Amino acid sequence: MRPFTQLQAVGCPLSLSGVDTDQIIPARFMKRSRAEGYGGYLLHDLRFDAGGAARADFPLNAPTYQGAQVLVARRNFGSGSSREAAVYALVDYGIRCVVAPSFGDIFASNAVNNGLLPATVSEPDGEALLAALEAQAGPMQVDLEACRVRIGALDVAFAVDPVWRTKLLNGWDDIDLTTSHAAAIAAFVAGDRARRPWALPRTTVGKPD
Amino acid sequence: MATGNATGRTLFDKVWDAHEVVRREDGQSLLWIDRHFLHEGSFHAFDKVAARGAEVARPDLTFGVEDHYVPTRVRVLERMDPAIRRMMEQLRANTDRHHVRLFGIDDPAQGIVHVVGPEQGLTLPGLCIVCGDSHTATHGAFGALAFGIGASEVAHVLMTQTLWQSRPKRLRVRVEGALAPGIAAKDIALSIIARIGADGAAGHAIEYAGSTIRGLSMEGRLTLCNLSIEAGGRCGMVAPDETTLAYLRGRPFAPAGADFERAAEAWLGLAGDMDAVFDREVVLDGSEIAPIVTWGTSPEDALPITMAVPDPDAADDAGRAAHIRDALAYMDLRPGQKLSDIRVDRVFIGSCTNSRIEDLRAAAAVLAGRSAQVPGLVSPGSAQVKQQAEAEGLDVVFTSAGLEWVDAGCSMCVGMNGDLVPPGERCASTTNRNFKGRQGPGSRTHLMSPAMVAAAAVTGHLTDMRPLLAGRV
Known part of the structure; x- marks a missing residue:
């Protein structure tokens, strides 16, 4: 996974709360494989009207926010469905960081597993960032080492789980880490059979003909 | 260590610790997974x-489940x-x-x-259960630690049967008192979400406790735990008791005989110790809970049916x-x-919120001998629920009321199978999400209990089901 340290990129304001994963990627686009790309479907029903034309009043469609790699939104971003396709849509579109006062837990975890930074800011700081981006489009800085977001003179702190921060900074993948604990897993399984003999499914159940 | 081992442990602590x-110094734990459920989205x-x-x-x-x-x-x-x-064939090929x-x-x-999962006895108290679906918290009704995960995590569990997680905080939601007739677990859950917000339980494991919860059937507890994610909760749990045991006896995959x-x-x-400490507590009076409906595009946009649509100018x-x-x-x-x-x-x-036998009985109690004023679909939660209902x-x-009786699946809750609410139409629904476009592009969803949906069907508008239920329960 590509490490995330510092980012200087266009930020796009999305002054909505509760942007759930159904909105980030509507269910009807989730049948395709990842190789086909999900970026075109990001926030599809907010970005495009029923006829498929881009909505001029939607920030991501504005010429000033083209090439955005940071989204700034209101509270509870990524709530709802556990669909990782929501993160694929953001990442494939080019977004590398979402800044908001709160995130859906599963979304945030999925984001980190794909190198996308969920940066949590206070509500007042979030409003200040939105106001700054709406007043004047321009580059913003995300510094994961210092946990700061900057737009011009506006410089605010963000929070991210320290474990996630380390993972993102290094671009680590969990599987390799887990494999190094194979002996501990085997020991757990051996002891667990005595501790919780009831935990295994009854195996006498056959598949019906 | 995050756990308060000096004092007693909660239900959540006991299951997590097992x-x-x-356990790493940075707070991450590698958890053993007892059950992993897959569906078509697992490709x-x-x-x-x-x-x-x-x-x-x-x-x-x-x-795997289709x-x-x-x-x-x-x-x-x-x-x-x-x-x-193709989606089904992919799952068949992968599971084969x-x-x-x-x-x-x-x-x-x-x-x-x-x-x-519950019906087959695959879901048991004290297990750690995951599935690539946010409503996996449902299984917590049995005192299991159950939560939804994303595709990267599903892959990790497939390859290792373990998962890295950080220990959530503990939130107890205590509901005390007798529910009024016809009030369902859905009304309790929507009341909680309206109170604490759709992100109110983010980062927390919820334990539902109190006399009202103890009085709920397994079906009711499943509905309640199912909606934990709509309050932002990582999971929701109810301590196992005699109600739990009575449900599990004789289930195909559950232990049998002396093993049981x-x-x-x-x-x-597994029930929490008397001196167990929670990070937060929310208390509700069960006797005050009224039939709830949602009016907006988040489950927190919920109010008793006797109220009116809120005014944005009066917002905080x-x-x-x-x-x-x-x-x-x-x-x-x-x-x-x-x-x-x-x-x-x-x-x-x-x-998965409201399709069990008790839900269908509650809806039928209102619908019996009456006609629906609008079209509607009834999809039982499983082939076994269907058989029992029949x-x-x-x-x-x-x-007889004019509703369509079909087979089991996620159906119109998420519309992936083609059961859609047409653009601009308004649907009274027993489901879990009133998000924009959830039931189809441009669809408008009002969430409520099965009895309340039945009442809306009979009258053609959102309706207090209580007068319609008078003399019937």
Whole structure:
């Protein structure tokens, strides 16, 4: 996974709360494989009207926010469905960081597993960032080492789980880490059979003909 | 260490601790996973497994269920929409390849994963259960630690039967007192979400406790825990008790005979210690809970049916006012409008939230001998629920009222199978999400209990079901 340290990129304001994963990627686009790309479907029903034309009043469609790699939104971003396709849509579109006062837990975890930074800011700081981006489009800085977001003179702190921060900074993948604990897993399984003999499914159940 | 071991442990602490394979100094734990449920959306995870050339570590603890994409009317693969058929064939190929038991549409135990797990006794107290579906918290009704995960995590569990997690904080939601007649677990859950917000329990494991919760059936507890994610909770749990044990006896995959009795003793011991400490507590008076409906585009936009649509100008802050304005525009409602004046175009009874036998009985109690004013779909949670409902004659109640009685699946809750609410239409629904476009592009969803959906069907508008239920329960 590509490490995330510092980012200087266009930020796009999305002054909505509760942007759930159904909105980030509507269910009807989730049948395709990842190789086909999900970026075109990001926030599809907010970005495009029923006829498929881009909505001029939607920030991501504005010429000033083209090439955005940071989204700034209101509270509870990524709530709802556990669909990782929501993160694929953001990442494939080019977004590398979402800044908001709160995130859906599963979304945030999925984001980190794909190198996308969920940066949590206070509500007042979030409003200040939105106001700054709406007043004047321009580059913003995300510094994961210092946990700061900057737009011009506006410089605010963000929070991210320290474990996630380390993972993102290094671009680590969990599987390799887990494999190094194979002996501990085997020991757990051996002891667990005595501790919780009831935990295994009854195996006498056959598949019906 | 995060846990307050100096004092007593909560139900959550006991189950979490029993699954820790590794606990790192930074607070991450590697958890052992007892059950892993898969559905058609798992193809991303299987692609990741294939990319690493890996195998499924424990196929005996992994179970596939066809639910998200299955058509509820056409059950023959050859007659299905090709794109939907491909989704099912992918799951069949992946589970076959890795020797995973699949509950497919031709299986007499098929249904929605969160209905099938409990019904089959795959879900047990004290287990750690995951599934690539946010409503996995449902299984916490048995005192299991159950939570939804994303595709990368599904791949990790497939390859290792473990998962790295940080320990959530503990929130106890205590509900005390007797519920009024006809008030359901859905009304309790929506009241909680309205109180604490759709992100109110973020980062927390919820334990539901108190006399009202103890009085709920397993079906009611499943509905309540199911909606934990709509309050932002990582999971929701209820301590196992005699109600739990009575439900589990004789279930196919559950322990049997003397094994069951030994297990039961361990399960009852999972209840939190008297001196256990929670990070937060929320208390509700069960006797004050009224029938609840949602008016907006988030489950937190919920109010008793006797109230009116809120006014954005009266909101606490700019963000909330903006949300209300946006939601009312999408829902085509105006501030001050009485909730009971909102007309509906159709109804849906089903989903992992409210499709169990008790839910169908509650809806049928209102519908019996009456006609629906709008079209509607009733999709039982599993083939077994369907069979039971038909044995009780509930299907006749639904069809006589003019509603369509179909097969089991996620159906119109998420619309992946083609059961959609047309653009601009308004649906009274027993489901879990009133998000924009959730039931189809441009669809408008009002969430409520099965009895309330039945009442909306009978009158054609959102309605207090209590007068319609008078003398019937």
